[in-house]
Amino acid sequence: MVGEKNIIIGEFIEPTKNNQFDISSTLRLRARSIDSKKFWASKDRSAEFMGDIWALFVDSEKEERIKTTLHSVCVEMIENSVKYGDQNNDYIIVLDLYLTNDELLVYVVNKSDVSGLTELENSARQILDSTDIRGLFKQKMKEAKAAKVEGKSKSQLGFVRIMMQNVKLAWKIEIESEAAFVTTLAKISLKTK
Amino acid sequence: MKIEGSSYNIDYDGKGTMVISGKLAAMPEEYEKIDDYFDNVLDAISKENISELVLDLRNLIFLNSSGIKTICVSLVMAADDVEGLHLKILCSNAITWQVEAIPTFEDLMDNLEIIFE
Numbered sequence: 001m002v003g004e005k006n007i008i009i010g011e012f013i014e015p016t017k018n019n020q021f022d023i024s025s026t027l028r029l030r031a032r033s034i035d036s037k038k039f040w041a042s043k044d045r046s047a048e049f050m051g052d053i054w055a056l057f058v059d060s061e062k063e064e065r066i067k068t069t070l071h072s073v074c075v076e077m078i079e080n081s082v083k084y085g086d087q088n089n090d091y092i093i094v095l096d097l098y099l100t101n102d103e104l105l106v107y108v109v110n111k112s113d114v115s116g117l118t119e120l121e122n123s124a125r126q127i128l129d130s131t132d133i134r135g136l137f138k139q140k141m142k143e144a145k146a147a148k149v150e151g152k153s154k155s156q157l158g159f160v161r162i163m164m165q166n167v168k169l170a171w172k173i174e175i176e177s178e179a180a181f182v183t184t185l186a187k188i189s190l191k192t193k
Numbered sequence: 194m195k196i197e198g199s200s201y202n203i204d205y206d207g208k209g210t211m212v213i214s215g216k217l218a219a220m221p222e223e224y225e226k227i228d229d230y231f232d233n234v235l236d237a238i239s240k241e242n243i244s245e246l247v248l249d250l251r252n253l254i255f256l257n258s259s260g261i262k263t264i265c266v267s268l269v270m271a272a273d274d275v276e277g278l279h280l281k282i283l284c285s286n287a288i289t290w291q292v293e294a295i296p297t298f299e300d301l302m303d304n305l306e307i308i309f310e
Contacts, residue, residue, distance in 0.1 A: 040220045041199065048255075068289040075218055075257050134297050141301055145266045148228075153221075161258035164293050 009124045010170030021098040029093045047074035062190045073186050076158040081110040104188040112182045133163045205234045209243045214252035217260045224263050231267040239275050251285045273302040281306045
């Protein structure tokens with residue numbers, strides 16, 4: 001197909017390479033099959049459920065880290081999938097989790113409109129290039145305040161928020177002729193300090 | 194003045210104390226309402242010459258990034274624009290998002306005190 005290409009941002013690990021996992025789960029949400037209010041509420045419950053259920057499978061000292069971080073990471077990633085999802089098509093958000101050694105890998109696959117990809121790519125590279133994530137958070141807050149004064153809404157804070165929890169991010173964007181499949185990977189380290 | 198959401202509550206007592214509790218991960222349109230609510234509270238504080246706003250977040254168990262933005266921009270940074278207003282934020286050491294995010298508010302407002310317990 002014309003214009004097909006893949007873009008990798010950050011240290012992306014292909015899901016197929018995770019065959020050494022200890023536990024894995026997949027949650028699939030058909031975004032348009034339920035109304036947006038119900039979907040938003042179910043997103044919170046799904047994310048909290050992932051945190052609660054996965055906390056059961058790790059050693060006790062890692063329970064709290066999994067429970068709180070996974071809940072928060074899943075909320076941000078599902079919200080982004082909805083915000084940047086292709087609203088003109090019925091689409092399924094896929095949430096794939098793999099526990100390997102001391103790392104929990106969270107993949108969210110989403111179909112997106114190609115028009116929003118440049119913004120996503122720029123935002124992703126800015127976050128990965130930043131050496132001071134809290135500094136970037138403050139910068140985003142100042143930008144959000146300036147945008148509010150102009151009557152706009154701007155934050156792009158979700159990915160920054162994820163990184164502030166000592167979670168690494170990477171992306172794979174597969175572009176087809178008119179749509180793109182965006183896979184966001186969050187790597188939650190479970191190594192105890 | 195109060196907002197009762199499905200999983201959260203925001204309550205300003207009219208005398209300088211606001212309590213936000215529960216789990217807050219609202220839809221974008223709902224945050225616009227919360228934005229307006231914060232504007233109204235700060236207007237009232239300014240008109241009544243209240244010198245200190247106590248923001249009690251100790252029972253706000255969960256907050257998504259849009260919620261952090263709303264509280265930070267429309268309440269904390271907006272409070273910085275109210276002349277002479279001191280903001281005291283009460284936080285809980287047991288709640289992870291508060292420990293991770295709230296200390297970063299410190300550089301965004303001059304007259305701010307953050308208390309963890």
